Amino acid sequence: MKKLRLWPHILRTSRNEATLWEENTMKLNRRIFLGTSAAAAASLAAPMSFAAGHGKPHVVVVGGGAGGATAARYIAKDSKGEVAVTLIEPTRQYYTCFFSNLYLGGFKEMDDLGHSYGGLAAGGVNVVHDWATGVDREAKTVALAGGGSVSYDKLILSPGIDFVDGAVEGWDLSAQNAMPHAYKGGSQTELLKAQLMAMPEGGTFAMVAPPNPYRCPPGPYERVSMVAHYLKANNPTAKIIVADPKPKFSKMALFQEGWAENYGGMIDWIGEDFGGGNVSVDPAAMTVSIDGEVTKVDVCNVIPAMKAGRIAELAGVTDGNWAPVNAADMSTKADADVYVLGDAAQQGDMPKSGYSANSQAKVCANAVRGALTGSKVFPAKFSNTCWSLIDTDNGVKVGATYEATDEKIAKVDGFISATGEAAELRKATYEESEGWYAGITADMFGA
Amino acid sequence: MRIALTVALALGMSGVAQADGLGDAEKGAKVFTQCKGCHQVGEGAETRIGPHLNGVFGRAAGSLEDVRYSPSMKRMGSDGMVWDAATLDAYIENPRALVSKTRMSFRGIKDAQERSDLLAYLRIYSDNPADIPEAEPTALGTDHDIDPAILAIQGDPEYGEYLASECKTCHQSSGANDGIPSITLWPTEDFVVAMHAYKRKLRPHPVMQMISGRLNDEEIAALAAYFKDLEE
Structure with a gap:
């Protein structure tokens, strides 16, 4: 109970790796007191004890953001235990980059942007808090910074972005x-x-x-x-x-x-x-x-200037700064068993956004599950909307729908907010963006 | 009597009812008797159970200050829906098809000519003709109801579950409503009718128009079949 009282203080003042584990554990303790998520704590308590086995096909997902968390959750949920899913993500508390500008503007607190992986663990995903340091595509294994490796049948990389060296002189x-x-x-x-x-x-x-x-x-x-x-x-x-x-x-x-x-x-x-x-x-x-x-x-x-998160490059699936993928299922051009989602993918017309990554993850999850279990694979449909806040109650948005063609993810239809819109509509657009944030984070983390 | 006189005067002076392809305002005055329990229109009209209808053409949905609108109607307004010949016609034909949880307790008028007459009558009291969106005569009096064959389609819930993953980026499967409406546990018919209203751009929201625009009849039925039982 003493630790429980300390929790908000620690969460506010320190986020370094050493205390993150403790922080997360305490958050989970709090969940247990609330009676919600004992299973989450149990599976997180021994994250490294997992062994792909029992004859189940195994999907490894690297990166627990909008693409990876969604893909892991959907494959685990929809396969109903037929597919083993491991998510490799170094941070124990994920802070969304989307909506972080609203924190800068004073519209959100940092804690509003933080999400734990307890919901995914409770949903059957084996969550491993470690760095993926390399991929052996011949042996079909992912090496971990903490030692050892994890083998996969299908590998989904959703590593987000890294920065291009020397892109800004002096930085x-x-x-x-x-x-x-x-x-x-x-x-x-x-x-x-x-x-x-x-x-x-x-x-x-x-x-x-x-x-x-x-x-x-x-x-x-x-x-x-x-x-x-x-x-x-x-x-x-x-x-x-x-x-x-x-x-x-x-x-x-x-x-x-x-x-x-x-x-x-x-x-x-x-x-x-x-x-x-x-x-x-x-x-x-x-x-x-x-x-x-x-x-x-x-x-x-x-x-x-940005490029695909480094693990995509280490896996050898990038061409230049990004990883080219097939639009129908997000598999890489380089390797049919390796998929890349979100910002790191070079897919065609979709903007690099959390919404896009989440949309691509669902198409990918459906295809991966179909490949491993024979479940029905439906045609790819993608969509994206980006909301932005200009000032208090002054929100705007742009969005589009997309389809898979042989060459790329191609835009079908789109819209954008108009200049000179009524204040009432701008306010409704902002409120809608808050609804979207609640929706997508629930969809990613299952919480 | 006074209303009949006003109609005659208005028709005599402007002939507006014939000019824009709407129906017969005098007949419309008779159709309006079934609205009078709740709505007033004309000189001195006030909001009673329902909003007064002076100036309804060109008015944003849910925009009168002294009216307690349903959240659904407020949302239509903030999404940009304006009452014009097309939206009024669709609303009068089947109110809930256009505005899901409207407080207007009215079964609708199925006869296109009756609606056209009613609109001709109401339009007399929209006092700024410059603001009235013109509609092609052929665009009026069309059937806004969904073809029974579409409503009869049995959706495939498995396909619906896959398609629904796109919806769940914004609409929460828990049914929580945080700035974006809940779409779980809707009766199938309401769901299908609402999606087709977006597809036809009668409902105003641009994201929903875009998403529904590329869903075919079977896909909409599949989504309806999935969401009707979704409870988490």
Whole structure:
């Protein structure tokens, strides 16, 4: 009981790997007191004791985000025990990258974005908290940082993104504390928020936006909106500079309208035409050079060019920065028994988003289960919607449906919010995005 | 008497009822008698059990301040539904097909000509003709009800379960309703009718129009068959 009382304090103040296990265990203890999830605790208590066997086909999923968690959950749930599913995910508490901008803007608490894997474990998924460090596609095994390996019949990689080395001159991962990317949910998000809150009066917040393709196309611009929202209330003379290598961006007309209406004069977006792609940074001096002009800044959010999470490269299924996949089932072009979901996949027309990854995971789960158990495989259908928040109760969205063709995932139909929409509709759109967050996280984690 | 006189005056002055392909306003005044228990229209009309209908053409659904609308009707309004000839016609034909849990307790008018007459009558009291969305005469008086053959399709719940995975990105299988409506445990017919109303773009929501737009009749039936029993 003493530990139970400490739990909220620990959750708030420390998220490093050493305490995460304890934190998670205590969270589960709390669940047991609530009488919900004894099975989850039991299976997490001995995560390494699993052995693929008993003649069951075995699916290994690497990465417990929108793609991997969904795929693991659906295969375990729909196969009703016929397929053994192991999920390899290093963190015990998953913080979504989607909605993290709303934390920066003060609309969400960090705890609102955190999810445990207890629901998946209770649903029959063997959750292993470890790093996958390599894949032997001949032997069909995945090596773990903690030692040993896990064998698979089908391997699903959903590792999200990593950053391209040298993408922004002067920046590498060793500079991520001085100039955070905050483009993976969790500690980086908290760091950026802390830096934002510590900005001096009238200071400058800089963002180096990424080139295409990257995770969450409207993400950087929603972030600019949320930073502006915070500054308008707390530091109204502060400025925001965005250096962008692109000539245009997702929902551009909607964001620019919203910025002009709500944050007039605060945001300076420098696109490709004005040298926004000619950028270098100096993390020690806290300066940004844009097209030769050096500016001293107080916060610098560097979002570098992205590539598939490293395990996809180690598995040898990437071509360039991403892993090419077949649209019908998300299997890789390189190996019919290895699938790649979400941001890491090169699939065609879908944007890299949590919604897309979740959508692809269901198509993949259906195909993998069919291949292993002979269950009926239905045709692939994909969809995506991205909501963004511009200001309080001012939400916008863009979405599309997709189908599988021989070449790629191809767009079928789409829509986007209009400029000049009524306040009532924008408010309803924001409320809908909250409904979506509750829906997709329940769909991912089964909680 | 006063209403009849007003109709005659309005018709005499503008002839509007004939000009836009709607029916006969005088006949519509008689059709309106079955609405009068709840709705008023014309000079001095007030909201009683139901909202007054002055200016209903061009009005956003669920937008009068003094009316206690159902959450379903409020949602239609915030999703952007505006009353025009097409939406009013669909609503009067079968209110629940367009707005699932509307508080308007009315079985609907199946006769297309009667609806067209009623709309011609109501339109007289929408006082800003510039705001009235014009509709092709041929677009009016069509049958908004679902073909009984479509309603009779027995959906395949297994296919429905797979298709439903797309719905569950937003709609929770627990039936929780956090800004996105619950779609579990709906009677099959209500589900099918609602999905076809999105497919025909009578219901306004863009995501739902897009999702339903590529579902065929069998797929909608399969989803209905799956969701009707989904309880977690």
